[in-house]
Amino acid sequence: MMNNKKTALVTGGAKGIGSAICRALAIDGYKIAINYNSSQTEAVDLKNELSAITEVEIFKADVSDSKQVKEMFSVIEKVFGGVDVLVNNAGIAGQMLFTDITDEMWQKMINVNLSSAFYCCREALKFMINKKSGRIINIASMWGETGASMEVHYSASKAGLIGLTKALAKEVGLSGVTVNAVSPGVIMTDMMNSFSEADIAVLKDETPLNSLGTAENVADAVSFLASEKADFITGQVISVNGGFVI
Ligand code: NAP
Numbered sequence: 001m002m003n004n005k006k007t008a009l010v011t012g013g014a015k016g017i018g019s020a021i022c023r024a025l026a027i028d029g030y031k032i033a034i035n036y037n038s039s040q041t042e043a044v045d046l047k048n049e050l051s052a053i054t055e056v057e058i059f060k061a062d063v064s065d066s067k068q069v070k071e072m073f074s075v076i077e078k079v080f081g082g083v084d085v086l087v088n089n090a091g092i093a094g095q096m097l098f099t100d101i102t103d104e105m106w107q108k109m110i111n112v113n114l115s116s117a118f119y120c121c122r123e124a125l126k127f128m129i130n131k132k133s134g135r136i137i138n139i140a141s142m143w144g145e146t147g148a149s150m151e152v153h154y155s156a157s158k159a160g161l162i163g164l165t166k167a168l169a170k171e172v173g174l175s176g177v178t179v180n181a182v183s184p185g186v187i188m189t190d191m192m193n194s195f196s197e198a199d200i201a202v203l204k205d206e207t208p209l210n211s212l213g214t215a216e217n218v219a220d221a222v223s224f225l226a227s228e229k230a231d232f233i234t235g236q237v238i239s240v241n242g243g244f245v246i
Pocket of ligand 1: 011012013014015016017018035036037038039040061062063064089090091092093112139140141142183184185186187188189190191192
């Protein structure tokens with residue numbers, strides 16, 4: 001039976017895939033720490049929604065800033081006592097020619113998508129190693145597995161996240177902590193807003209299951225990896241992409 005005293009922190013948890021993960025883990029019985037940066041209204045709305053089923057609190061922090069991450073974890077520790085499940089979901093995307101990527105764009109992509117996971121894992125592990133148990137789940141991308149043209153900085157950040165997942169899994173296994181990645185394909189969230197209907201139709205056509213993914217599809221995989229059913233799984237990349245990448 002699920003220990004409903006455990007706490008899950010979801011970065012970028014107020015909207016899109018993050019909010020679906022918060023809902024799934026709340027149903028699984030976790031207390032939910034919702035991190036948000038700019039989506040305060042959505043965070044408050046989600047807190048109100050989930051309050052009916054679990055303890056939930058919202059925490060504002062730009063997770064690409066190590067100082068803000070440290071502060072967020074110290075507040076979470078006071079409110080919930082620590083973090084048992086960390087889902088590094090916060091992320092940004094961007095399409096452009098490689099030669100047009102500026103230093104600032106490159107740094108921002110790496111900081112938001114990769115350094116954030118480093119900062120959050122470092123803080124969460126203090127608690128998890130002490131407790132000799134914990135789950136870290138990183139939301140990667142199929143482009144981190146295969147590389148996407150016009151998204152080199154995004155692909156590099158997600159490939160880095162997969163590398164972090166594998167290496168950290170080896171290092172903290174003896175401490176009872178598992179580290180896995182969920183690697184989504186095309187999922188219909190605000191992140192896809194910059195794609196035209198024609199582009200989206202092509203992506204759907206290229207997907208063997210001939211449909212686009214939902215945030216809930218990704219959340220289901222996270223729920224599994226956080227559960228006792230995934231006790232013997234670590235260092236893995238679970239793809240949720242309708243067969244787009246096989
Ligand atoms: P989304 O709706 O645009 O959500 C992005 C989330 O990231 C928001 O909750 C946002 O929080 C958060 N975020 C961005 N910068 C942040 C920062 N500096 N600090 C804290 N939070 C930050 O997109 P989504 O599709 O749900 O994306 C969620 C994750 O899935 C991302 O890592 C993305 O790369 C990955 N993914 C998505 C797809 C897809 O097709 N949608 C495919 C593969 C992987 P605020 O709004 O509060 O700032």
